[in-house]
Amino acid sequence: MSRSIDLAVIPGDGIGKEVVAQGLKVLEAVLPQDVKLETKHYDLGAGRWHRTGETLPDEELEALKAHDAILLGAIGDPSVPSGVLERGLLLKLRFAFDHYVNLRPSRLFPNTSSPLAGDPSIDFVVVREGTEGPYTGNGGSLRTGTPAEVATEVSLNTAYGVERVVRDAYERADARPRKKLTLVHKNNVLVYAGHMWKNIFDRVGREYPEVTTDYLHVDAATIFLVTQPERFDVIVTDNLFGDILTDLAAAVSGGIGIAASANINPDGTFPSMFEPVHGSAPDIAGQGKADPTATVLSVVLLLRHLGFDAEATAVEEAVAADLTERDGTPRTTDEIGDALAVRVAG
Amino acid sequence: MSRSIDLAVIPGDGIGKEVVAQGLKVLEAVLPQDVKLETKHYDLGAGRWHRTGETLPDEELEALKAHDAILLGAIGDPSVPSGVLERGLLLKLRFAFDHYVNLRPSRLFPNTSSPLAGDPSIDFVVVREGTEGPYTGNGGSLRTGTPAEVATEVSLNTAYGVERVVRDAYERADARPRKKLTLVHKNNVLVYAGHMWKNIFDRVGREYPEVTTDYLHVDAATIFLVTQPERFDVIVTDNLFGDILTDLAAAVSGGIGIAASANINPDGTFPSMFEPVHGSAPDIAGQGKADPTATVLSVVLLLRHLGFDAEATAVEEAVAADLTERDGTPRTTDEIGDALAVRVAG
Ligand SMILES: CC(C)[C@H](C(=O)O)[C@@H](O)C(=O)O
Ligand SMILES: CC(C)[C@H](C(=O)O)[C@@H](O)C(=O)O
Numbered sequence: 001m002s003r004s005i006d007l008a009v010i011p012g013d014g015i016g017k018e019v020v021a022q023g024l025k026v027l028e029a030v031l032p033q034d035v036k037l038e039t040k041h042y043d044l045g046a047g048r049w050h051r052t053g054e055t056l057p058d059e060e061l062e063a064l065k066a067h068d069a070i071l072l073g074a075i076g077d078p079s080v081p082s083g084v085l086e087r088g089l090l091l092k093l094r095f096a097f098d099h100y101v102n103l104r105p106s107r108l109f110p111n112t113s114s115p116l117a118g119d120p121s122i123d124f125v126v127v128r129e130g131t132e133g134p135y136t137g138n139g140g141s142l143r144t145g146t147p148a149e150v151a152t153e154v155s156l157n158t159a160y161g162v163e164r165v166v167r168d169a170y171e172r173a174d175a176r177p178r179k180k181l182t183l184v185h186k187n188n189v190l191v192y193a194g195h196m197w198k199n200i201f202d203r204v205g206r207e208y209p210e211v212t213t214d215y216l217h218v219d220a221a222t223i224f225l226v227t228q229p230e231r232f233d234v235i236v237t238d239n240l241f242g243d244i245l246t247d248l249a250a251a252v253s254g255g256i257g258i259a260a261s262a263n264i265n266p267d268g269t270f271p272s273m274f275e276p277v278h279g280s281a282p283d284i285a286g287q288g289k290a291d292p293t294a295t296v297l298s299v300v301l302l303l304r305h306l307g308f309d310a311e312a313t314a315v316e317e318a319v320a321a322d323l324t325e326r327d328g329t330p331r332t333t334d335e336i337g338d339a340l341a342v343r344v345a346g
Numbered sequence: 347m348s349r350s351i352d353l354a355v356i357p358g359d360g361i362g363k364e365v366v367a368q369g370l371k372v373l374e375a376v377l378p379q380d381v382k383l384e385t386k387h388y389d390l391g392a393g394r395w396h397r398t399g400e401t402l403p404d405e406e407l408e409a410l411k412a413h414d415a416i417l418l419g420a421i422g423d424p425s426v427p428s429g430v431l432e433r434g435l436l437l438k439l440r441f442a443f444d445h446y447v448n449l450r451p452s453r454l455f456p457n458t459s460s461p462l463a464g465d466p467s468i469d470f471v472v473v474r475e476g477t478e479g480p481y482t483g484n485g486g487s488l489r490t491g492t493p494a495e496v497a498t499e500v501s502l503n504t505a506y507g508v509e510r511v512v513r514d515a516y517e518r519a520d521a522r523p524r525k526k527l528t529l530v531h532k533n534n535v536l537v538y539a540g541h542m543w544k545n546i547f548d549r550v551g552r553e554y555p556e557v558t559t560d561y562l563h564v565d566a567a568t569i570f571l572v573t574q575p576e577r578f579d580v581i582v583t584d585n586l587f588g589d590i591l592t593d594l595a596a597a598v599s600g601g602i603g604i605a606a607s608a609n610i611n612p613d614g615t616f617p618s619m620f621e622p623v624h625g626s627a628p629d630i631a632g633q634g635k636a637d638p639t640a641t642v643l644s645v646v647l648l649l650r651h652l653g654f655d656a657e658a659t660a661v662e663e664a665v666a667a668d669l670t671e672r673d674g675t676p677r678t679t680d681e682i683g684d685a686l687a688v689r690v691a692g
Contacts, residue, residue, distance in 0.1 A: 082533050082541075083533065083537040083541070114463075115462050115463060117460075117463040137537075140538055148506075149505035150502070150504050150505075151503045151539040152501060152538060153480075153536045153538055154500050155499040156498055157497045157499075158496050159489075159492065163493070186586070188422075189589075190480060191428075191483075192487040192498060194428070194429070195487075196487060196490075218589075219590050219592075223593050223594065223602060226462075226594065226598060227597055227601075240535075243535075243564075244564055246565075248565075251572050251573055255573075
């Protein structure tokens with residue numbers, strides 16, 4: 001286990017800065033004295049783009065590579081044309097650092113508000129593919145802006161890319177008590193990619209005889225997420241379906257204010273990146289209203305990824321205890337961060 | 347207004363046959379004496395495919411063209427490889443008959459069970475594009491079944507196809523009391539298709555100054571569907587996002603047992619097709635357990651499409667009254683159909 005952490009921090013835009021500050025506060029508080037935490041902040045996002053026109057220059061991409069991990073707040077602002085920062089910064093990082101496992105756990109903590117009636121029990125994790133599918137940026141537009149325009153989006157899927165993420169999902173399912181893995185796709189319509197996913201899913205599954213498997217079309221999966229969320233243990237799915245399902249999953253299990261995510265390069269060739277699922281929420285930025293819990297839970301994933309299991313568990317338990325105790329009382333971003341830091345240090 | 351209806355009926359598979367019988371029963375009961383209803387049944391679906399290997403022969407496609415409208419139950423069975431009947435029959439009909447408006451209303455009727463807490467008020471309609479996007483069947487697979495396989499899915503979008511469905515959605519929004527239209531896409535990632543959709547949406551919107559507009563990424567839209575469904579009035583979206591959102595919408599507003607849909611060719615060049623959103627549910631087929639309400643509400647859309655407005659309203663009110671009265675008491679498929687037929691005839 002490494003006794004030092006060299007962390008790149010990309011606070012980004014809007015509430016990103018505020019929640020990342022709390023995430024770091026809790027991280028510092030939980031680490032044992034002998035672990036050296038070094039952080040380097042990178043000024044990337046809407047502000048930088050407005051000032052310089054840059055999204056992610058090569059030197060910074062190169063510099064980021066050298067860190068053990070990246071903590072990211074949120075990227076995006078309505079003043080920047082849609083797609084510029086997403087493609088030029090966030091997705092560029094995920095693709096350049098081969099973050100093929102996008103891990104998004106959903107757990108209904110005590111006293112969090114779910115829009116679902118009757119307190120369902122929710123505890124599953126989505127393993128979303130992060131480097132392929134409709135996210136590759138392939139496609140184009142012909143006769144743009146004219147009545148004869150044609151626009152395409154190409155979903156690229158490779159056996160190489162699918163097998164590695166499917167295998168990762170089986171490993172995770174096998175390590176959980178319920179050992180259940182659900183593949184979500186739309187193989188009755190997207191027959192080329194869908195059948196490849198399903199065939200690989202079935203083939204790899206033979207190596208994990210203890211894992212129970214299930215397949216759902218993405219439309220049906222959204223139904224079960226709201227009517228029977230307890231049905232799910234581990235879900236594996238493609239990049240776009242994973243995007244959609246994890247926002248829905250966040251909404252039904254405590255809201256986007258507590259949904260964490262990890263962009264993992266399991267091979268360890270590149271630093272993995274940890275970020276809340278939520279966006280930069282410019283409407284509430286700078287007001288101390290943002291809930292830093294999603295970032296703190298992303299720090300849990302970061303700690304676990306770097307081998308600090310006891311510390312990860314301590315932070316996760318602190319969040320659960322904090323949510324139980326605060327019982328919905330409104331608090332500022334800072335107050336929540338402070339309370340969690342005190343708890344894990346204590 | 348036409349005083350006769352020449353209806354093609356495709357009961358299809360599983361519960362399709364059972365629910366279609368009830369839909370026809372209610373249709374017959376509501377039509378005035380002087381309206382002649384002629385029906386012709388087409389044997390298409392899993393059974394036919396197993397017997398003959400055919401999904402939709404050219405002669406039948408040709409014959410179907412001659413009808414005023416099509417009532418379809420449900421297509422599909424686990425014994426048929428995924429994609430065969432979807433691509434070869436259901437989507438073939440939607441594409442061949444240029445059903446570019448896939449209309450799916452969501453309304454929370456009294457006494458229907460929503461998984462959402464706190465009785466939200468839900469009354470919106472999704473206008474889903476039906477002839478383009480990732481549903482065109484474009485794409486392919488190279489080195490299929492090998493570790494070097496590559497599979498693509500190509501989403502095809504044209505200004506021609508987008509503008510006509512967007513215009514239809516503005517018309518519908520303009521005709522509703524709230525006059526609100528939300529475009530759902532993912533234009534921060536699918537930048538080619540997404541920007542074309544957004545530009546056309548904005549441009550056509552200038553012709554509808556009374557309609558309030560909104561844009562949501564598809565992931566965010568799923569959140570609002572469960573946390574603030576009252577936010578929506580009319581939603582317009584692409585084929586795949588529409589598929590996903592309408593299943594979720596059905597789940598939060600009374601369940602898939604009452605979700606209706608219409609595949610409309612607004613130009614009237616081809617017959618429009620009416621079908622419940624649910625599938626063939628082989629697990630409960632033949633047991634009289636299927637709820638025919640979704641089919642009956644699809645008959646409402648059919649009646650309205652053919653200009654029988656008073657009759658459409660009568661059936662819709664009968665469904666609302668029936669749901670209020672039965673208050674969740676379980677009844678068979680037949681019993682529900684009978685009750686509705688009696689009501690509309692009365
Ligand atoms: C901002 C956007 C590019 C991103 C995505 O679609 O992956 C976000 O929605 C997410 O889920 O992290
Ligand atoms: C069966 C399938 C091809 C179809 C679709 O994806 O359109 C269904 O899910 C629907 O929504 O009508």
